[in-house]
Amino acid sequence: MVTEVNELRLGNQLQKLREEQKMSQKEVAKQLNVSVQHIHKWEHNQSYPEIQHLLKLGDIYGTTIDEFIKKDAALQNKINISEEEKEDDDELLHPGFYIGIGIMFLGTFLSLIIGNLMIMMVTNIAGMLITCFYKDILKLLKDVKKDFYEQG
Missing domain, CATH: 1.10.260.40 (lambda repressor-like DNA-binding domains)
Known part of the structure; x- marks a missing residue:
């Protein structure tokens, strides 16, 4: 054998x-x-x-x-x-990068229009988190979805 x-x-x-x-x-x-x-x-x-x-x-x-x-x-x-x-190496600029940057720009633009700096601060933090942890967030969501279907 x-x-x-x-x-x-x-x-x-x-x-x-x-x-x-x-x-x-x-x-x-x-x-x-x-x-x-x-x-x-x-x-x-x-x-x-x-x-x-x-x-x-x-x-x-x-x-x-x-x-x-x-x-x-x-x-x-x-x-x-x-x-x-x-x-993993090939995806240096993954979709999360563009989504996060987009959220940061949108928040900055809205805060200038509305005049509320809190909007800019919250959206910049959210955008940076998405930019940095996009793959981890996707993995977490896939795991949650998998657990949901296994229980149901």
């Missing part, structure tokens, strides 16, 4: 495919233009190859990157985490 689980790891796949091609780690490293240590680490599940190396390995071994990923649950999880982190 343990052997079956190990066979599913990317490193085990890479080693098996290399041995089937009767290639040494040095030969593969030369084709990929990386050090033999990289090949060793990949085959012993100590690190993962970058995507361009996976593509080249697929060409060398006559397989697809799909097959590498489908057989390694740990690699799938790493990819999912990386995608989530990437989404």
Whole structure:
């Protein structure tokens, strides 16, 4: 049973495919233009190859990157985490930023028309909170909605 689980790891796949091609780690490293240590680490599940190396390995071994990923649950999880982190990094100016700034400008404009500085102060605070905590507010609202539907 343990052997079956190990066979599913990317490193085990890479080693098996290399041995089937009767290639040494040095030969593969030369084709990929990386050090033999990289090949060793990949085959012993100590690190993962970058995507361009996976593509080249697929060409060398006559397989697809799909097959590498489908057989390694740990690699799938790493990819999912990386995608989530990437989404967070890509959204520097999320909708909450624009909503918060809009509320602050609206409050400032209304306070000038009405002549009440309290309106400006309240809307500026609300706008800044929305600008800073938009994602947290959305998550909270989604959790509340989920809890509401689970109870009902």
